[in-house]
Amino acid sequence: PSRDTFRRSGFQWELDLGEVVDFIIYISGNFERDVRKFIQRNVKEGDVAFDIGANVGAHSLFMGRCVGQTGHAYAVEATEYAYNKLKRNLSLNPDVDACIEAFHCMLVAELPEGNSSEAQIEIHSSWPFDSSDERHPLHQGTLKSIGDAEQTTLDTLTERHDIQRLDYLKLDVDGNEWDVLTGGRMTIDRFKPIIAMEVALDYNEEDHEKSFSNIHRILTDLGYVFYDYTGRELPPTFDGIAKMVPAGASLNAICVVPGTKEPVFG
Numbered sequence: 001p002s003r004d005t006f007r008r009s010g011f012q013w014e015l016d017l018g019e020v021v022d023f024i025i026y027i028s029g030n031f032e033r034d035v036r037k038f039i040q041r042n043v044k045e046g047d048v049a050f051d052i053g054a055n056v057g058a059h060s061l062f063m064g065r066c067v068g069q070t071g072h073a074y075a076v077e078a079t080e081y082a083y084n085k086l087k088r089n090l091s092l093n094p095d096v097d098a099c100i101e102a103f104h105c106m107l108v109a110e111l112p113e114g115n116s117s118e119a120q121i122e123i124h125s126s127w128p129f130d131s132s133d134e135r136h137p138l139h140q141g142t143l144k145s146i147g148d149a150e151q152t153t154l155d156t157l158t159e160r161h162d163i164q165r166l167d168y169l170k171l172d173v174d175g176n177e178w179d180v181l182t183g184g185r186m187t188i189d190r191f192k193p194i195i196a197m198e199v200a201l202d203y204n205e206e207d208h209e210k211s212f213s214n215i216h217r218i219l220t221d222l223g224y225v226f227y228d229y230t231g232r233e234l235p236p237t238f239d240g241i242a243k244m245v246p247a248g249a250s251l252n253a254i255c256v257v258p259g260t261k262e263p264v265f266g
Contacts, residue, residue, distance in 0.1 A: 002018065003017070005092065008025055008029040008030075010065075011061050011096070012089075012092035013025055013026075014085070016085075018128055018130065019128055020127035020128070021055060021056060022056065023129070030058065034229045034266070035059060036059065036062055038196060038254065038263075039059060039066060040066060041263075041264040041265075042168060042263050042264055043063055043066035044066065044067075045071060046068065046070040046071045047071045047165075047168060048067070048168075049063045049066070049067055049071070049072075049073045049166075049169070050073075050074045050076065050168070051073065051074070051075045051076065051170050052154075052169065052171050053077070053078075053171065053173040053174070054082070054086050054102070055077060055082045055125060056082060057086045057089040060073060060075035060086065060090070060100055061090070063075075063168075064096035064097070065096055067099055069098070069099065071099065073100045074102075074103065075090075075102045075103070076102075076103045076105060076157075077102070077103070078107075078125070078149050078173075079125040079146055079147070080104070080146065080147035080149070081125055081126060083104045083149070086102055087102055101161075104147075104149045104150070105150040105151070105157070106121065106123070106149050106150070106151045107152065107153060107157070107176075107179060107180045107183055108153060109179040110183060111151075111153060111156060112151050121145070122146070123143065123144060123146060124142065124143055124144075124174050125141065125143075125144045126143075141174065152183075153183030154180055154183050154184025154187050154188075155184055155186045155187050163187075166191035166193045167191075167193055168194050169188075169195045170197075171196070175210065176210070177210075177212075178210035178211075178218070179210065181215060181219065182218065188222060189222050192223070192257040192260040194254065194256055194263050195219070195224065196252070196255075197252075198253075199245060199251040199252070200245070200249075200250035201242055201245050212238065213238045216238040216241065217238070222257070223257040224255040225255070225256055225258055226241060226253045226254070227253065227254045227256065227263075228251070228252070228253060229254065229265065229266060230265055230266060231263075231265030231266075234253065241253075
């Protein structure tokens with residue numbers, strides 16, 4: 001695959017044009033246009049934002065530009081493969097890099113006991129056009145190792161780095177949302193950030209601990225209401241939202257605690 005450095009949307013990117021995410025950035029200047037536009041409308045100078053599941057930094061760079069010198073963005077990526085690409089793209093944009101801190105870690109529901117690196121952990125973080133590797137049946141991703149990434153919780157991460165505010169959180173971790181939210185419950189309850197996340201029903205079975213029904217329960221217990229990117233409020237129940245998601249597809253949602261943040265929709 002062709003890998004080179006390109007300028008897109010005011011940023012320098014090192015892109016592998018054999019990868020779907022990289023190629024979309026190459027042809028359009030960004031990845032997931034609705035998410036990018038929402039970030040630009042809602043992440044402000046001085047804000048603190050988290051990009052969990054940062055991959056190559058497609059949203060992290062825009063967050064860094066939005067928070068400016070008085071704010072801070074944190075980019076969290078678990079796999080070695082994507083983290084190295086993320087760090088490279090940050091280094092190519094030193095002005096924005098100064099506003100972004102990247103963490104090579106896997107956010108889990110609870111801190112592991114003892115040696116957590118005995119079994120090699122792999123996560124989907126590559127979407128090649130051509131691959132002999134086994135692909136995920138839903139999103140077609142291929143697995144990559146987390147290498148020596150630390151396994152920690154969002155609560156531990158925010159406490160360790162003395163993070164005193166959190167305004168916006170983008171969560172795209174392909175079926176591991178339950179782990180991130182469970183391990184970050186105190187942080188989310190304390191700061192009540194706007195949460196942008198993917199709603200996908202097919203990653204885990206409905207009776208699985210990590211199913212969307214349990215993800216929905218965590219957020220609604222914390223007072224969150226679900227909206228789509230136009231600002232339309234989604235049904236309050238899990239079943240109501242589930243009926244809106246086509247089989248094998250997903251729905252991008254914005255989660256807000258009413259009365260705390262006033263998101264600007266398109």
